[in-house]
Amino acid sequence: MLTKNVKQMVEDQAVAAKKAAKVLGMLTTEEKNDVLLTLADALEDRYQDILNANEVDLENGRKNGFEEAFMDRLALSKERVYDFAKGLREVAQLKDPVGDVLSDWTLENGLHVSEVRVPLGVIGMIYEARPNVTVDATGLALKSGNAIILKGGSSAIxxxxxxxxxMHEALEKTIIPKEAVQFIESTDRAATEALFTMKEHVDVLIPRGGGALINAVVNNATVPVLETGVGNCHLYVDADADVQKALAILVNAKTDRPAVCNAAETLLVHQKWFEQHKQELIRTLNEHNIGVHGDETVVEAIPGAMLATETDWAEEYLSLDIAIKVVSDENEAIDHIDQYGTKHSEAIITENKQTAQKFMSLVDAAAVYHNASTRFTDGGALGFGAEIGISTQKLHARGPMGLPALTTIKYLMSGNGQIR
Known part of the structure; x- marks a missing residue:
């Protein structure tokens, strides 16, 4: 049962955000860009205040025994705060999608029809120990003409x-009211539950975090949800894979940043390739301290490998662990991905173009790669600027969600007295 005070607090914030969204919808691109630049300058000027607050969260994390990957996402530094500011400046340089005419035509009766991009309105952002999301989401929301309600996890409060x-202090010096950026300070679960049901005031919810958080939002919200996904990402090394190419991609996809959703969690290896190159594979795994959970063939061949359980094939390790399975061909690899994949990012390494085309056509995921690392599933890496998240669903938006994903369409009709 929601306490009246908490529910009323969240509703008041949602109402204020909706009112501010009306102001945002009337701003020019230049006005919005000026605001983003002001926010960027403020973050750099006040970075020490942010680091002091972050140390409180880190100390609580250490006391609570949070895992290394969790602490890495939580930790800030001067460089990371400056990266936040850099991200806002990059968003300011991006093309503004609001007002884009996607198509237009004139009916036989003279009525002119235009299909135009417009802001969603009010975005509710629910996320865990990722302070960067606070800035990234705000920048993308404001640039696309949306107000935003931020509900971060208690670990980063x-x-x-x-x-x-x-950001509020900086907004007071700009044309955008500070009410356009709402932050729910309450760590009471009731506050999150209240946001789930604010359909009258909130246009979309975007959850960003682990599977438990995302499922909680999807299963309980009455507000429409733009679902971001966890990343049980696979690499399939085909019989015709180049050895050096395969090993380099494996190292990058697994070790560059193990705690992110586009890191590889499962390696599927063609039996022929495994038999020919297992010594190179073993050497690479050892050099990079990658822990192995494998099938019986893998356990027999790789010293120290643990026998994989059903859970291991579905696991998002977010660490230097990986599941490895030897398969007979690309069909078995695709079947495995269909069963355990999260529709995030999948890759095939092969010099056989026909096999690559088959894999890329049949694998159901937001991003599918041929001879490249899954680490490129990222708004910045793909040239979108900052991203609000990576969507694994199929409606409205899929893959890295940049500015266009935070808009919808409106049909504008212009006539001269036409009636039907």
């Missing part, structure tokens, strides 16, 4: 509050 305080 001090960091997020400090970041929002800085």
């Amino acid at each position: 001090s960091s997020n509050k400090a970041i929002v305080d800085v």
Whole structure:
């Protein structure tokens, strides 16, 4: 049961955001860009205040025994805060999708029809220990003409509050009211539950975090959800894979940033390739301290490998662990991905173009790669600028969601007294 005070608090914030969204919808691209640049300057000027608040969260994390991957996402530094500011400046340089005419035509009766991009309105952002999301989501929302309600996890409460305080202070010097950026400070679960049901005031919810968070939002919200997905990403090394290419991609996809959703979690290897190159594979795994959970063939061949359980094939390790399975061909690899994949990012390494085309056509995922690392499933890496998340669903938006994903369409009809 929601307490009346918490529900009323969230509703008041949602109402204020909706009112501010009306102001945002009337701004020019130049006005929005000026605001983003002001926010960027403020974050750099006040970085020490943000780091002081972050240290409170880190100390609580250490006391609670949070995992290394979790602490890495939570930790801030001067460089990371400056990267936040850089991201806002990059968003300011991006093309504004609002007002784009996607198509237009004139009916036989003279009625002119235009299909135009417009802001969604009010975005509710629910996320975990990722203070960067506070800035990225705000920048993308404001540039696309949307107000935003931020509900970060309790583990980053001090960091997020400090970041929002800085942005609010900066917004007071701009044309955008600070009410356009709402931050729910309450760590009460009832506050999140209240946001789930604010359909009258909130246009879309975007969850960003682990599977438990995403499922909670999808299963309980009455507000429409733009679902971001966890990443049980696979690499399939085909019989015709180049050895050096395969090993380099494996190292990058697994070790570059193990704690992110586009890191590889499962390696599927063609039996022929495994038999020919297992020594090179073993050497590479050892050099990079990659822990192996494998099938019986893998356990027999790789010293120290643990026998994989059913859970291991579905696991998002977010660490230097990987599941390895030897398969007979690309069909078995595709079947495995169909069963355990999360429709995020999948890759095939092969010099056989026909096999690559088959894999890329049949694998159901937001991003599918041939001879490249899954680490490119990222808004910045693909040239979208900052991203609000990576969608694994099929409606409205899929893959890295940049500015266009935060808009919808409106049909504008212009006539001269036409009636039907």
